[in-house]
Amino acid sequence: MKGEAFAYASYSLFAVEADRQAYPAVGKLFRGTARTELNEHLRQAATLAGTVGSNAANLSESIKGETYEHQVMYRGFAAQARADGDLAAAELFTEIAADEGRHRDAYRAALKVVTTGHGTIPAPPKADVVPVPAGPPKVKAARTKANLDTAMHGEALAYAKYRLFAAHARQTGNTALARLFGGTADVELHEHFAGEAVLAGLVRTTKTNLRKAITGEHNEATVVYPGFAKRAAAVGDTTAARFFRDTAADEAKHAAAFRRALDKLG
Known part of the structure; x- marks a missing residue:
């Protein structure tokens, strides 16, 4: 699911850059593909994995993840970035650790x-939206x-x-928790x-973004998902195997669509 979540987040940013460069058709393609990755592939994978539980279970799972990122991951990344002289990254990792x-x-x-059943659900935090040129x-x-790559995959997921x-x-009727x-x-x-x-430096020119997307989709279509399907079939998990095969076919179509878009740009 990390790959699908990362694709959604990345393609959403690539769409903004395509619009900025006056390539509206490419922006539309990136946005549509991003929605497929999030609302179809990731959602189906989450259903198969049983990702969503009760509200209490979902909160417990979230607490576990946020605790790890707060106490271990981001503090470690900040220390390493500081030691390597990447002070801007160290500062960002430290800030995110506090947020988590x-x-x-x-x-x-x-x-x-x-x-x-007692008390009030905390108000949701407000995002300080960061533009990504x-x-x-x-x-x-x-x-x-x-570490940035690891962190981005984690945040997207x-x-x-x-x-x-x-x-x-x-x-389930808990709108306050939904808002949180x-x-x-x-x-x-x-x-x-x-x-x-x-x-x-995730976002580059639209041509470069398309090339990166083609490479990623081709890898998922020919290596990642076929491998997952083979392993699922070997243990008798036919539903998962079918999902992986179907997703591989979708990713091949995405790669082809991105290739056509790149060819049109010349």
């Missing part, structure tokens, strides 16, 4: 309300670049999962992922 601690605390308070990486060390958790909360999950999801994507994308 606040998210954890809000989820803990919400879990208490859900389990006891095209440009090269703003960090030097290979380790920092790798958190966004997608919290969106699913918000939908479940809304379906939704607001936190927006912070993960529009603030954390975006800030990391700026430092990583």
